[in-house]
Amino acid sequence: NRKMKDKRGILIVISIVLCIILSLLFSMSKGGMKENKTQEIEEEKIMEERVRKAAVSGRFYPSDEKALRRMIKGCIENAKEEKIKGRIRGLVSPHAGYIFSGRVAAYGYKQLLGGRYGEVFILGPSHYVGFKGASIANATHYETPLGKVRLSERVEDLRREPLIISNEFAHLREHSLEVQIPFLQEVLDNFTIIPIVTGEVDPEELAEVLLRYIDDDSLVIASSDLSHYHPYEKAIELDKNCITSIPDLNFNEMINKCEACGKIPILTLMYIAREKGWEGKLLNYNNSGDTYGDKDRVVGYSSIAFYEKMEEEIEEKDRKFLLGLARETLEKYLKNGSKPVVDEGKIPEKLKEMKGCFVTLEKNHQLRGCIGHILPQKRLYECVIENAINAALNDPRFPPVRYEELKDIEIEISVLSVPKKLNYNSAEDLLEKLTPLRDGVILKSGWRQATYLPQVWEQIPRKEDFLSSLCRKGYMPGDCWRKGETEVYVYRAQVFREE
Structure with a gap:
């Protein structure tokens, strides 16, 4: 019995030791699993966020967030607000250090205050690396002292375009895109960016690619300085070619007579503006001789806006005039084939503008005729006269309107923007x-x-x-x-x- 008790005691001790060892092993395993899980989460986060760090913070602009905000706000407050009848869709903006060009850049960014843009295309020239095509960094975010800005999801689609590549070296030190971002962070909310460094590329071909991705929520920024290191007066003379040809969409002058480091980004924006029907306006021009003082060797800076012209509403009295004119036209033409006699001196100037228009006739709330000009072909009041007659007599879907029907006819006029x-x-x-x-x-x-x-x-x-x-x-x-x-x-x- 004694031997049996001794054996039992030994077995109990062994069991306790084994339990302790197993517990320790389980704890170590669990801790390892937790450590591995934490490591996996960190690795996923690293993979998810590929941040292009600021390269010129502390040199081109302050590295301290508060100092940077103060500087940008000061530039914007001092910039004169230009009245533009439309929505800003593109900017030409300089990319030198803020003490040199920040005041000029602020003229453009001031126009964006209160605006909403989902995506901002930023086009800048490559200063350090030569390559063919246009490059988007293999990053998910750009970072400045004001925080991170996410790249648009559509960069993945853009990267599939033959013209677009990802040349990491082109982005590492490049300042032309980076210096635009703090201004955007200060004046806009909730936007993403599509940052593109241009190499050797045809700007018209690049514009054609980008046009497939630009929509009503897009803003396009072309980053460029103008002439470099000429005496003050010579720089003004040279830069005049740029600041007149860019907003006028004068491609020949821009290509042959403008000196600009970002000529390809500017031309790309100009081709986009031409296709979209945007109008240009010079907001401000200066050179480093004005902003910093040394006038022996200066660099030129401009802020130029491209905007979607706002269609001016036709006033109520003019709407009544046009409806009355359409009614009088139908009365006269269907009765005796004559048209109203119009005293052009009494026609408001707004109604003499070339416009597309449609005239729609309804009878008892049913369509009875509708014809018009999509493109501007005639002055607006003439367009209304012509298409009132066409809607009544020449719509192939309906028999001609008879004079007796006019008492039951309602007239509607649509004045069109340019398609x-x-x-x-x-x-x-x-x-x-x-x-x-x-x-x-x-x-x-x-x-x-x-x-x-x-x-x-x-x-x-x-x-x-x-x-x-x-x-x-x-x-x-x-x-x-x-x-x-x-x-x-x-x-x-x-x-x-x-x-």
Whole structure:
């Protein structure tokens, strides 16, 4: 019995020791798992965020956040506010150190205060690395003393374009993009960036690529200084070629007579502006002789805006005049074939502008005729006279309107903006870019085309149905809008009708 008890005691001790060892091993394993999990999370975070760190902080602008904000705010407060009748869509902005060019850059960025832009394309020249094409850094964020700014998700699609590469060396030291970002962080909220360093690339081809990605929420910045290291007076003479040719979209003068380190970014913006119908305006010009003092060897700086011109609303009294003119035209023409006698001296100047317009006739709330000019062909009041007659007599969908019907006819007039081509990558992208009730739409395939005014969305609110119906209206296949060869144009309309 004694031996049995001794054996039992030994077994109990061994069991206790084994339990302690197993507990220690389990704890070590659990700690290792936790450590590995933490490491995995950290690695995922590192993989998720690839941050392009500030390269010229402390040299081109202050590295301290508060000092940087004070400097930018001071520049913006001192900049004169220019009145622009439209929405800013592009800027030419300098990229020297802020003590040299910050005051000039502020003229452009001041115009952005209160604006909303989802994406900002920043185009800057490569100062340190030669390469072919245009480069987007393999990064998820750019960082400045004011924080991180995320790159747009669409850079992944852009990187698939043959013209776009990722040359890391081109971005490491490059200041032309970086110096624009703190200004953007100060004046805008909730935006992403598409930072592009340009190498040896055709600006017109680059513009063609970017146009497929630019939408109503986009802003395009071309980063560039002007002439370098000339005497003060000579610099002013040279830079005059730039600051006149850029806003005027004078490509010949810009290419042959303008000295600018960012000529390719500027030309790219100019080609985009020409395609989009944006207008240019010089906001400010100075050189380092004005901003820093030494006038022996100066560098030129400009701030130039491109903007989408705002269509001025037609005033109520002018709307009533046009509706009365359309009614008088129908009364006279359907009765005896004559047109109203108009005293041009009494016509408001606004109604003498070249405009596209449609006249729509309804009888008992049903369409009775609708014809117009999409593009500006005549002065607005003449457009109304001509298309009142056309809508009554020449709409092939209906028999001619009779004089006796006029008492039951209601007149509606639509004054159109100039149509703009809508660039899209796919049928889904096209659907995403259309805005019902705002956009009038033109579909064009070969020699066939058709349009629906913005108010047609009220009858056909679903985008797919709207586009398919418009295809059939133009005697095209119902799915013509899904085919990449169909051109799409959009316009807006000011619509008013008889009460």
